[in-house]
Amino acid sequence: MDIVAKIVTKELDVETIRKDFPILQTTVHGKALVYFDNAATSQKPLVIINAIEKYYKETNSNVHRGIHYLSNKATNEFEASRKTIAAHLNASHEEIIFTRGTTEAINLVAFSFGEAFVKSGDEIIISHLEHHSNIVPWQMLCERKGAALKVIPITKEGELKMEEFKKLLSDKTKLVAVNHVSNTLGTVNPVEEIIELAHSKNIPVLLDGAQAVPHMKVDVKKLDVDFYSFSGHKLFGPTGIGVLYGKSKWLNQMPPYQGGGEMIKEVTFEKTTYNDAPLRFEAGTPNIEASIVLAKAIDYVNRIGLDVIAKHEHDLLLYTTERLEKIEGLKIIGTAPHKTAVVSFVVEGIHPSDIGILLDKQGIAVRTGHHCTQPLIDFYKIPGTVRASFAFYNTFEEIDIFVKALNKAISMLK
Amino acid sequence: MSIEETENEIVEEFELFTDWMEKYEHIIEIGNSVPKIDEKYKDEAHEIKGCQSKVWLHSELKDGKIIYSADSDAIITKGLVGLVIRVFSDHTPEEIINADINFIDKIGLHEHLSPTRSNGLTAMIKQIKFDALALRTIGN
Ligand SMILES: Cc1ncc(COP(=O)(O)O)c(C=O)c1O
Numbered sequence: 347m348d349i350v351a352k353i354v355t356k357e358l359d360v361e362t363i364r365k366d367f368p369i370l371q372t373t374v375h376g377k378a379l380v381y382f383d384n385a386a387t388s389q390k391p392l393v394i395i396n397a398i399e400k401y402y403k404e405t406n407s408n409v410h411r412g413i414h415y416l417s418n419k420a421t422n423e424f425e426a427s428r429k430t431i432a433a434h435l436n437a438s439h440e441e442i443i444f445t446r447g448t449t450e451a452i453n454l455v456a457f458s459f460g461e462a463f464v465k466s467g468d469e470i471i472i473s474h475l476e477h478h479s480n481i482v483p484w485q486m487l488c489e490r491k492g493a494a495l496k497v498i499p500i501t502k503e504g505e506l507k508m509e510e511f512k513k514l515l516s517d518k519t520k521l522v523a524v525n526h527v528s529n530t531l532g533t534v535n536p537v538e539e540i541i542e543l544a545h546s547k548n549i550p551v552l553l554d555g556a557q558a559v560p561h562m563k564v565d566v567k568k569l570d571v572d573f574y575s576f577s578g579h580k581l582f583g584p585t586g587i588g589v590l591y592g593k594s595k596w597l598n599q600m601p602p603y604q605g606g607g608e609m610i611k612e613v614t615f616e617k618t619t620y621n622d623a624p625l626r627f628e629a630g631t632p633n634i635e636a637s638i639v640l641a642k643a644i645d646y647v648n649r650i651g652l653d654v655i656a657k658h659e660h661d662l663l664l665y666t667t668e669r670l671e672k673i674e675g676l677k678i679i680g681t682a683p684h685k686t687a688v689v690s691f692v693v694e695g696i697h698p699s700d701i702g703i704l705l706d707k708q709g710i711a712v713r714t715g716h717h718c719t720q721p722l723i724d725f726y727k728i729p730g731t732v733r734a735s736f737a738f739y740n741t742f743e744e745i746d747i748f749v750k751a752l753n754k755a756i757s758m759l760k
Numbered sequence: 761m762s763i764e765e766t767e768n769e770i771v772e773e774f775e776l777f778t779d780w781m782e783k784y785e786h787i788i789e790i791g792n793s794v795p796k797i798d799e800k801y802k803d804e805a806h807e808i809k810g811c812q813s814k815v816w817l818h819s820e821l822k823d824g825k826i827i828y829s830a831d832s833d834a835i836i837t838k839g840l841v842g843l844v845i846r847v848f849s850d851h852t853p854e855e856i857i858n859a860d861i862n863f864i865d866k867i868g869l870h871e872h873l874s875p876t877r878s879n880g881l882t883a884m885i886k887q888i889k890f891d892a893l894a895l896r897t898i899g900n
Contacts, residue, residue, distance in 0.1 A: 375780055697814075700813075708781070729813065754781070758784070
């Protein structure tokens with residue numbers, strides 16, 4: 347086979363990849379761990395674990411302020427990471443702000459964009475599919491400014507009603523904030539269309555990409571999105587680090603989110619002038635270690651290839667869906683045709699938490715409950731779901747183990 | 761039987777089981793035989809907050825002793841509350857308030873005691889003791 351053909355037909359070598367993840371080798375309750383809670387957080391490969399250790403052994407120093415060798419080294423690595431992230435999203439590095447995670451990124455926009463552009467009587471549009479972190483910051487903004495929150499309704503399959511969305515867009519709309527991929531259902535939203543519709547009325551769009559970035563290539567320029575956020579820990583990187591992408595034209599018009607060191611040009615007691623973006627939005631000593639290591643996580647997924655990852659995960663999704671649909675009384679919640687590898691379900695007459703406990707005792711980690719999307723769970727009039735969410739290191743054998751364990755749990759609970 | 765004796769009885773019962781699934785099978789059985797709460801008490805006022813599943817608890821004083829009844833929409837949670845009720849029910853408020861129970865640890869269910877745990881045994885025990893405090897005041 348020639349090299350080109352090899353690249354085209356590249357398949358994921360899952361067995362080899364699993365060796366990169368020490369935690370996947372562990373046992374829980376005496377059973378080999380089956381980790382299907384990747385939408386909550388992903389596991390970390392050795393390159394990440396080692397990079398964290400290496401940072402503290404060889405680099406640790408504060409950034410942007412030192413005159414000495416280590417401080418320069420830390421600053422260089424920190425800014426190099428920003429460039430890697432920018433290149434990955436096809437953004438420019440001044441448009442990349444380090445945050446604690448998706449939650450902080452959205453709060454930052456809700457505060458700073460809100461201060462600059464939102465006033466009484468204005469409207470913010472979100473959807474019925476959102477994570478609490480893309481609901482509550484907007485509610486807080488609306489309360490602060492006397493603005494109103496509008497919600498795009500969904501179908502029972504878990505897709506946005508785009509006709510209703512069109513009707514919600516108006517002169518009062520100041521921003522549209524929706525997720526790229528739903529964490530509870532896996533629905534991939536038609537973000538290109540959302541952005542096009544909003545932009546046709548000059549309304550900016552924020553995308554919560556927490557569940558998209560680990561599973562697909564995201565190009566912010568091609569999307570022409572105004573703000574985009576994601577979390578490092580869901581992308582096989584460290585916790586406590588995330589990213590906000592913002593178009594410079596917006597960032598430079600927005601006031602700072604927090605005050606402190608790093609974000610200033612000059613401070614006197616009479617008046618302080620602020621730094622330009624991104625530093626304007628990065629008050630205080632950042633999470634230097636995690637900021638640097640996040641670039642390593644991006645390099646890692648790129649080495650495997652997001653297209654290869656997406657294909658394997660899609661196969662896992664199809665296989666799981668097919669196997670689960672055969673179980674009597676089981677109903678999959680979220681059946682959009684375009685989904686990532688997330689399967690949420692309920693079983694008639696059984697509480698999701700009971701299933702979660704019995705799966706755990708058989709070594710399987712899933713999440714149960716409302717998944718921080720209470721309005722969405724209320725929409726389906728259920729107490730919550732059991733959610734299995736996959737990553738590229740999951741296998742078909744693990745799904746077989748899961749289905750067997752699930753059947754056992756159901757037989758005990760019926 | 762004293763509270764401690766019931767605890768010991770439960771610990772002995774659970775010693776029979778060699779694996780987790782058997783333990784939980786037993787908890788589910790207990791769940792199916794919990795003293796049933798009167799439907800009229802399954803309301804906001806009787807709901808124990810902080811659980812992923814819904815739990816309702818009712819307490820009443822009979823001849824100086826408290827009788828507990830409960831229900832949950834999740835069967836394992838119901839089994840857990842059933843165990844706790846079995847230990848505390850039919851004792852005086854004083855005995856309940858002063859009881860320092862440890863059987864949950866002994867039967868390996870301490871993970872259910874963590875404060876953020878979805879089926880919050882801690883919240884149930886707190887409510888049981890809280891009700892005992894309230895009923896002691898009435899009883900006096
Ligand atoms: C869609 C979505 N948005 C936002 C978040 C919040 O991310 P974080 O907790 O990392 O800030 C999550 C994580 O659960 C998510 O899935």
